[in-house]
Amino acid sequence: MNTDDLSWQAGSYGGLSPWKVTLLLEHGHLDLVIQAAKERGEWFCAERAAQELCQKGEFGQALEVMEPFAATGWQTALWAKAEILVRAGRVEEALDLAHPDEEGCASPYVCRDAAELLAKAGCVDEAIGLLVPHIDKSWIRTSLVKITEDKDRDERVLELIAPHAQSARRTRDEGLWDYSCSDAQELQAQVLERAGRADEAIRVLGEDMARGRFLSDNTLTAYAQLLARHDRLEELRELATGQYAHSVLDIYAGALRDHGRVQEAETVMREAIAADDWVGYRAWLSSFLLRNGRLDDAIAVAEPGFSWYDCSNLLAPLVYPLLEKPADLLYLLEHPLTVPHYGHEEFQHWWRAFALANLGRIQEALSVIEAHPDQWTDPRIGRAGLLSAAGLLTEAATELRELDTIKAREDLFEVLVLQGQAAEAIAVHPTVAEQRAIKSKTDPTPCREDGYSAEPPF
Template structure:
């Protein structure tokens, strides 16, 4: 175990990943997870075990688990230990463990993290005091709003936010785009709303929107959501049918649905499609129809977008909600309107194979997947996944054992856990050292005099 390996695990979700640790814990293997943390230096095992132990009130054991990670000097583990101490009611120990430099040399990030810890310790005034000198820093205003939620400090927070909200209005009015201020107006409205001053929040933010005195689209979205929360549908309709329709019409239609006006929401969006066949309108309506169980109608709305490029393509948003509904998924991928399109031909192979496997038609599924000229991973891993989906765990495990690659062993770990062989699952999973050794090494690229690459990505 060393700091470099731990940092690599944390930033890449490697080692025994959070998903696999959760699976082990759900199957009741806390002791094995603790053992893996100690013997293999598995950070996510330590993290998962600590959370489980703290929920059970076993703070002493949690401190034992995190101890070795703290000892080597990894600061992330030090913060995790502070969390345990705070959860155990040992507030002063927790705070002393990670307290920023009293001489004022602490970074904005350190002060932000410590302020969040202070707020959790119910010392919100100290937390606010700590943030005030850093209030011009990125994200500090939003942290200030978060930590003061429900703490009866709204008036103080409003006083701190107001100058920044005014500066944002002034910056836009003068043609300046200071994005460090971009969320100040919506945060001001959010605090006014939670302080019971929703009408004032709507009035102030509404004036900003009407005067185009805001810096980002997020502020416009926040205003539309504010109107929706307070049932101001007439004002929201006026906003949604003007020049900002692409940004907020879906919020208006969603508000209508929440108020039981489903048919009206559908008419609004179909009218918009007829007038301006924008991908966003079709995406919203097809997804809404799918949620209502109207798959054929959803396909009809989305079909013109099945051939659009990349993120504008509307097939994938229909596929993903159906991955655990194989009968409907098969209906979708075999629908006559679904044809090959820009770089997403996988629906004929992988998505169709998933549907067939989910219906128990595993031999057909494997045949379909094997016909893919560009498999997304090793064909034996694809085959094992389909076998697993169809419930043939022994056959899936046999495929992965025979392949024996790093990726195959990672996948095998999950199957073994599901088969009740958790100890073997952990043993077969590649170590962090094996995973790192298998990572492809980037090719060196020529650099220009300015220090930037001469080849893409620049």
């Protein structure tokens, strides 16, 4: 175990990934998760095991699990150990780990993590002090607001955010754009609201909206959501039916729905589509109708967008809520209005095969793969996935064992856990070293000190 391996695991979800650890825990295998952390150096096992043990009040064992990882000097593990100490009431020991040195204080990432821990330990003012030198960064301001919630420091937070909110307003007054402060107005309103000054937050942001003194649509939607939370529906209606309709009409319709005015919400969106057939209106209304069990109506609304490109395509947003309703999913995919997913027809083949498998129609599902083998990276992996979806776990396991590739062994893990063979599942799962060897065939992306990508996409 070393910091390089641990950083790779964290940044690549390598080893036993978080969802695999969750699967083990859901099946009652905390003991195996602890064992995997100790014997295989699995970071996500150590992290979740420590959390589970702390919830049980077993802080000593949680520290025992985390100690080998912290001993490497990897900062993320040191924070995790310090948090266990805080939860165990050993605050002074935790603070010894949390205090960054001079080099650490220069890093906004280190200061952010240290501040979160200090706030949990009750050292709120010290936490704020660590963030102040980096307060010009939007994500540091977000962290400041987060760690001070319910800590009786709202006035101090408002003092720190106010200059950046004013900078945003001044920038727009001058006809300029400076996105470094684009979040400050909505954060200011958020703190005012939680401090019991919602009317002031609404007044301040309302003035900014009226004068166009904001830099980001996020500020606009934050204002609309603020109005919705405080039942200011008339003001929200005026905002949503004007020049900002594309950004906030869905918030207004959602507020009407939440107030029991369901038919009115539908009418508002249908009228908007009739006047301005924008994809966002169709996306909201089709999802709304689907949630209300009106699949045919949802299809009719979304159909013009079924062949649009990528993010504008309206087929996928209907598919995903139906993945656990295979009969409805198959109905959607076989509907005469449903056309191939533009540029991604392979999705439709997989969705259809998945639906058929979940309905127990396994031969029909497998025939989809046979008819379109090029749509699967490895058709045999696809076969095993369909067998598993159909509940034919033994057959799926046999298929994956015969393949014996890294990917097959990763998929075999889930099948074995579902079969009640969790210990074997961990044993057959590729080690971190094996996974890294496969990944190394492509050029590695540089990572930050926290293990995540230092280059886009983050």
